[in-house]
Each structure stands twice: as structure tokens, then as C-alpha cells.
Amino acid sequence: QLHTTFYANTCPNVSTIVRSIVQQALQSGPRISASLIRLHFHDCFVQGCDASILLDNSSTILSEKLAAPNVNSTRGFNVVDSIKTAVESACPGDVSCADILALAAQSSVSLSGGPSWNVPLGRRDSLTANQTGANTSIPSPFEGLSNITSKFAAVGLNTNDLVALLGAHTFGRAQCRTFRNRLYNFSGRGKPDSTLNTTYLTALQQICPQNGSGAALANLDTTTPDSFDNSYFTNLQKGQGLLQSDQELFSTSTGAATIALVNNFGSNQTAFFQCFVQSMINMGNISPLTGGNGEIRSDCKKVNGS
Numbered sequence: 001q002l003h004t005t006f007y008a009n010t011c012p013n014v015s016t017i018v019r020s021i022v023q024q025a026l027q028s029g030p031r032i033s034a035s036l037i038r039l040h041f042h043d044c045f046v047q048g049c050d051a052s053i054l055l056d057n058s059s060t061i062l063s064e065k066l067a068a069p070n071v072n073s074t075r076g077f078n079v080v081d082s083i084k085t086a087v088e089s090a091c092p093g094d095v096s097c098a099d100i101l102a103l104a105a106q107s108s109v110s111l112s113g114g115p116s117w118n119v120p121l122g123r124r125d126s127l128t129a130n131q132t133g134a135n136t137s138i139p140s141p142f143e144g145l146s147n148i149t150s151k152f153a154a155v156g157l158n159t160n161d162l163v164a165l166l167g168a169h170t171f172g173r174a175q176c177r178t179f180r181n182r183l184y185n186f187s188g189r190g191k192p193d194s195t196l197n198t199t200y201l202t203a204l205q206q207i208c209p210q211n212g213s214g215a216a217l218a219n220l221d222t223t224t225p226d227s228f229d230n231s232y233f234t235n236l237q238k239g240q241g242l243l244q245s246d247q248e249l250f251s252t253s254t255g256a257a258t259i260a261l262v263n264n265f266g267s268n269q270t271a272f273f274q275c276f277v278q279s280m281i282n283m284g285n286i287s288p289l290t291g292g293n294g295e296i297r298s299d300c301k302k303v304n305g306s
């Protein structure tokens, strides 16, 4: 069981320390908060929230960083290392890298205009990574809603959690390679994805020409790209979801539960924030290592003693 007061005696200022380093990192640009929350998501979906994503390749570790959903995509590892250094100097040997990811995700949301909450803590760090698990368990933007729903169900998250958590696409960026299939020849039919708003389509085609770089960036939220708010959902209502997997929450079969949730969150930011906080806590609870399992890594990039 995780507890919000887990470090009350050993590291009472840990949340403040994490927040101040995230705030510092935000001075060099708004994107890092989005990158940090995504690390927590990609960690929790593989072996649970155990910082397995942070382990570098070595003779004994096949790094998750090199798995398809992460390679040339996940970022912010240097900021996690800065946080770890600051936390170690205040409270040596006490705070896990897995808890640092959870705390960094919370600070990232609140510093970008979203809700604040007390993060349940007490996770320990894994001794292993699972690259194959990262390839199979993290949803892809090209997958259908029913597959994605199954991948969330596999870690104990329901449709409410799915829709609320996808609201994190209210900030951050995506590379053309993750959505260009929608712009020119969707599903081999020679035409763009018909659920795309036509003005938005033209703008995206400008950012991602047919033979341009797959690494060019677009905002996940075209309305308020850097603030944590509910415009992700109002975008979906207008055909302005960036990824196929985003737009499918709304442009799916009539009566689907996800449509009602999108409409609710689009009209009521307070409801979105409340559900988002609960779902972040649910995601943060995915099979943590506790008690005598795992370890407190001294360097988030490697297992102790290696």
C-alpha cells in the first residue's frame, strides 16, 4: 500500500525539491512537463510503476528506452537525474526513482495550470527492465479503441481512466510519423482521415509534407498547446484530435461510452480535473514494489552495484 505521508520522517521536503527542479527545467521551455508525465505513464504500463523505464542498456539490462514506443521519443531523463541528485543530497538513500517519476508527473501538471494533489508514495525500484513488455503493453496511436481499451484493462484501468488520462494530451508535442498516416492516404483509401477538421488538416499538412521529416513536431493540443486544461476534449468535438487514437474517443460508434465522457470533460473542466487526479492515482498504483522488494537505486539509470 502506498501512502501520501511515506517520506514524512525520512524526506519531508521531497515534493518541494521535485517541484523546484521541474520549475527550473520549465525556464528553458514549456515542453518538459509534458515529457515528464509521459515517462511515468510509460513506466507504469510495463512491470508497474517501478522506474524500469529509467534503466540504461547494459550487459544485463535490455533497456526499455530502446523499445519502439520510447526510442527517439521519450525525453526528460536528464531532468529526472537532476531531481535524483537534489533529492539524494537532502535525503541520501531514501527516495526511489519510481516515486520521483510520480512526483515529477504531479508537479508537471500543477505547474502547467492543472490540478494539484497529494501523491501516494512508497514505491521501490526494479532490478530488471522489460523491453518486450514495453513493445507490447504501451498502446500505439495507430491502434483501434478496442485494443487500447484492452491494454488499459490489462493494468486495471477502465474506460473512465482511459478518457481522463488521455486528457494529458492537452500539452506536449508529437512527431509527424505518429499521425501522418491520417493526412494523405488514410487506411490505403487515397484520402485523408474523414474525421479530421478540414482547416486543421491543411495546417497539419503544412507541418508534415508528404515526403518531409517524420520528426517534425506538432502540438498535441492545437488550442492551448502548453497549458493543462480541458481543451483536448473540446478539440475532439471539433475534429481536431491529433492522433488517430485521440480522435477515436469521440469519432467512434454512436452511443460509445467514450463520447459521453469527452462531452462531459469538454463542458466541465472541474469534472475533468477531478477524474484526472483519481485516474493518475489509479495509474500510479499499478503493481508497485513495496516492503522488501526491489531497492532504492542510487543512480536511476542503473541497478545498485552494477
Ligand code: HEM
Pocket (backbone or CB within 6 Å): 031, 033, 034, 035, 036, 037, 038, 041, 072, 073, 074, 075, 139, 140, 141, 142, 148, 165, 166, 168, 169, 171, 172, 173, 174, 175, 176, 178, 220, 243, 245
Ligand atoms: C491510448 C493511449 C496513448 C497513446 C496511443 C499515446 C500516444 C502518444 C504519442 C504517439 C505521442 C507522441 C510521441 C512522439 O511523437 O514522439 C504521445 C505524446 C505524449 N503523451 Fe501519449 N499516448 C497515450 C496515452 C497517454 C497517457 C495516459 C498520458 C499521460 C497520462 C500521455 C501523455 C503524453 C504526453 C504529455 C505527450 C507529449 C510528450 C512530449 O511532448 O514530450 N499519453 N503520446
Ligand SMILES: [Ca+2]
Pocket (backbone or CB within 6 Å): 042, 043, 044, 045, 046, 047, 048, 049, 050, 051, 052, 053
Ligand atoms: Ca515500469
Ligand SMILES: [Ca+2]
Pocket (backbone or CB within 6 Å): 170, 171, 221, 223, 224, 225, 226, 227, 228, 229, 230, 231, 232
Ligand atoms: Ca491545453
